[in-house]
Amino acid sequence: MSLLETINAPCDLRGLSAEQLDQLSDEIRSFLIHNVSQTGGHLGPNLGVVELTIALHRVFDSPRDPIIFDTGHQSYVHKILTGRRNLFPTLKQRGGLSGYPSRAESEHDWVENQHASASLSYADGLAKAFRLRGEKHTVAAVIGDGALTGGMAWEALNNIAAAKDLPVVIVVNDNGRSYTPTVGAIANHLTTLRTDPRYEQVLDLVRRGVTRTPLVGSAAYELLHGVKTGLKDVLAPQGMFADLGMKYVGPIDGHDEQAVERALQQAKHFGGPVLVHVITQKGKGFPAAENNVEDQFHTVGKIDEITGAPLAGPKGRSWTDVFGEELVRLGRRDDRLVAITAAMLYPTGLHRFAEVFPDRTFDVGIAEQHAVTSAAGLAMGGLHPVFGVYATFLNRAFDQVLMDVAMHRLGVTFVLDRAGVTGNDGASHNGMWDLSMLQLVPGLQLAAPRDATRLRRALARAITVDDAPTVLRYSKESVPADIDPVDVIDGLDLLYRSGPRSDLYRVDLHEPHRTEQAAEDVLVVGYGAMVPTALAVGRRLADQGVAVSVIDPVWALPVNPALVDLAARHQLVITIEDNGVVGGCGSRLAQELNNSGRPTPIRNFGIPQKFLEHGGRAELLADLGLSGQEIARAALEQLLGRSQPLTAEDVLVKQQRDA
Template sequence: MSHLDRIRGPKDLGDLSPRELAELAAEIRASLITNVSATGGHLGPNLGVVELTIALHRVFDSPTDPIIFDVGHQAYVHKMLTGRTGQLPTLRQRGGLSGYPSRAESEHDWVENSHASTALSWAEGLAKGFRLQGVDRTVVAVVGDGALTGGMTWEAMNNISADDDLPLIIVANDNGRSYTPTVGGVARALSPVRTDRRYEDVLDLLRRSVSSTPVIGKAAYEWLHGVKAGLKDVLNPQGLFADLGMKYVGPIDGHDIEAVEYALTQAKGYGGPVIVHVRTQKGHGFTAAVNHEEDQFHAVGQIDPVTGKSKATSGGTSWTSVFADALLHEGKQHPGLVAVTAAMMYPTGLHKFHQTFPERTFDVGIAEQHAVTSAAGLAASGMHPVVAIYSTFVNRAFDQVLMDVALHKQGVTFVLDRAGITGPDGPSHHGMWDLSLLGLVPGLQLWAPRDATRLTEALAAAVQVSDAPTVLRFPKGTVGEELPAVATRKGMDVLAAAAEPRVLVVGYGPMAAVALQVGEQLDAQGISTTVIDPVRALPVNPELVEVAAEHELVISIEDGGEVGGLGARLAQEMRAAGVSVPLREFGVPQAFHDHASRDEVLAECGLSAQQIARYAVETVSRSDHAGVAEVTLP
């Protein structure tokens, strides 16, 4: 039986020798590579924290001592050491292991954190609460250096540094990367220690000296760490963390379990907040990951566990790549166009624009609020910024969109990738909140393109708007087939039209394809329909209200939250215009939906063509009293 097979919980780590711990680390890496290669997931970050996570669970008593990972996608090893190794083959699958900490899975998961820069605030609150209750617990926050670029981290740090006896350990996991190399002043401050060969050479000498001593002992280790601290001060005079007035330990080799354990034990005994600076390598132990220049396998789909090559077959062009090409085209036409990203150059498709216009591309780190207000400033200066961001992350900057962009009538275009249901990443990453939030913003214009042509056209239209925020949203995955209009009506695309139609089906974005399927099923049952894509979803086109008045029933279909969504806005406009035609909004129910494939979640939300068409048939039949309700849909 392997060491990993015998680990049922953190207490099983206590009796392992240094040799056995090293063997365990190798077994964990092999299991990660095998399983995540099959399921997809965040491979690189977890390969980098194997030894660190082992040391954490040997020094601290989880779950009594909460261990909070920022960001939670680096918690796979934590899951394995807390009894969930057997579930790893189900990672990110429907009903399987979550790709982030999950309180439903284990008492060892305190916070379901999957957005960056929140762990220190959670940890500070927990530590204060335990102290107030007289409970002897230590809280540990593992914070990646990418998360240190987020403003919320420093708001928390400001409060932590003023509390001398707070039982809190901050592990700064410094691998030089978030998705891609970490940017900004934090990265520059850490870089001297991370890269200076004098530090590495002297540290190797010290290690050899200590290892040659018959009995290493506590004194030798104290001497080693004391010299390291001196080297750190010489090579990194900025004293990034020490200047906060907090105890600082490091940098420590994050792949040396014994060294990390010693540092964590010392920090735990201090009795107040301590920063332990740990250097790790993303993708450590997997050559294909380490050598992957783009993101060191930050997140992968199904890959070959030996070569690291993708197993995915060509399934068509992705929405992101269509946007990438369209943005580059617009950039060549408009010298004032600039691009802004929050540490996600490749995932949001800005890399092509950056390769051609590096001076017009700005990566601000994991700092969405700053990204938006900085974009407002760029717009005020006469430029037109395109802020490319995941839909779920625009939630974090809503106030800036409202008050800094919209209030000041600045022309900023927001491109929301991963809008709607995203699938395996689960409730925190489903982009289902943007429509409900952004619909509140006065003057905002929003496009939800149904195909590649409409995406390209929408971007061209959006970047021409200079006095209001504009938004494009599209889902994760491949673009479907082109859906040409059979007619247009005052800016709207009519996708299907029958004589004397009774039901109007309005489809937004990729749900326009579902709307067409609904229309086909209704027509097959003798219920004539009109299918319309409004093209520009917000503000509501007055012509759409007039079209609605010409029908007996209106159905709207969107892959965003149904409360306050596009259908709800249409219903509101219809009421205001005195149109009494019933409208049924089909969208994503306001709930935290578990991880599964996009199609599985949409079906669970009642957003399949079959489910929607059945509702329409039953509604019309009740109106007609003609027995149509007994018709069975195919």
């Protein structure tokens, strides 16, 4: 039996010797590489925090002492040590182990929000709650140097440092990276430390000192704190945090478990807020990850556990690739075009633009609010900024979109990657909120392209709009083959129209006589990634003899008046979108129809307003009833005026009547 197989709870770590801890670290890395290579997941970040996580669980009494992971993608080792080792074959699969902390999985998981820079605010509130309730707990928050580029983290630090007796230990996991190398002045400050030739001497001094020092006592604390031992000039970050009144411990070699453990013990016993600075290596122990220049295997699909080579067959062309290449082409034609990213240069495809136009590309770190208002400033200065961001992360900057861009009528283009249901990353990574939020923004124009051709055209148009914000959104799936319209009606793409109309609906309403003014049966409106589903619905309805048209508005906002007119000529309108059904494009169309005085029955199909469990996109859409078969069935039931599902006999009678 391996040593790892004997660890089923944090208490099992307590009696291990230093040699056994080293062995356990090696076994955990082997376990991670073997399992994550088969399921996919965040491999690099977890390989970098093995010793750190072991030390956290030896020092803090989880779950009594909360351990909060910022973002949470580095929580796999924590899961292993808290009794979930045997669930790793199900990692990120529907019904299986979440790729992030999950309160439903374990009492050891306090926070499951997957957006960065929030851990310190959670820790601040938890520690204050414990203090008010008279409970003696220490809160540990693990935050990366990348997440420290987010303003929310510094707002929390400002409050935590002011509470001198607040038992919060902040562990800065400094690996110089978020997805890619961390940017900005804070990152430069920390990089200066890591690259200083005296750094290894400092680590060695601390390492030797802590092995000889008791767990308590001012001498040990001053050694770790670094100020009274003549190291102040070397430890540049110390001054930065000292200015906030924050006690600073470090730097600590994050792969020396004993050194990390001793530093955490000292910080815990201090009784007030302390920042422990540990230096780690993302991807440690897996050469393929260590040598990966792009992101050191931040996240991987199924890979060879020896070489790190992808095992899946070649993927189809991605939306991100199409966008990145088209932006470069447009950038060559228009020198006003600039790009902004919030620490996601590669994931959003903006690295291509950066390679060609480095001076026109700005990575602001994990700071979406700042990115949007900085984009407003760029637009005020006569440029046209394009902000590439995951749809779920635009939530964080809604006020800036509304007040700083739209209210000033500025031309900023937002390109929302991974819109809609993203699948196995879980609840907070589904881009299912943007369409509902952006409906509120005056003057905003939004396109949901269905294929690569429509994306290129939409982007070319968006960057010419200099008096209003423009938005493009697309999914993380492969780009489908182009779907060309059979006709274009006042800017609307007609994708499908069935043959002779059915009189079924009018017969059921006791209106058996066809007139020249009679409305057509069904209009199906598909948005973006759901256009193929809309086509499937249209064809299924046509197979049942229903007169049906399928429309893609291409530009969903503002609502095209021609779409309102077209909808008013139908007996039923179906809208399909991969956004929350409340406040989405379908409900906006219903509102416009009502405002026009021609309220046509309309059924909106989208995502219920609930947080979705992780799972494959196709699985989740099927669970939500967002398939061609289910939506067509619902449309037929409404046409028949029935509350019960159609039977085979119903369909046969209908077909005989139509014949």
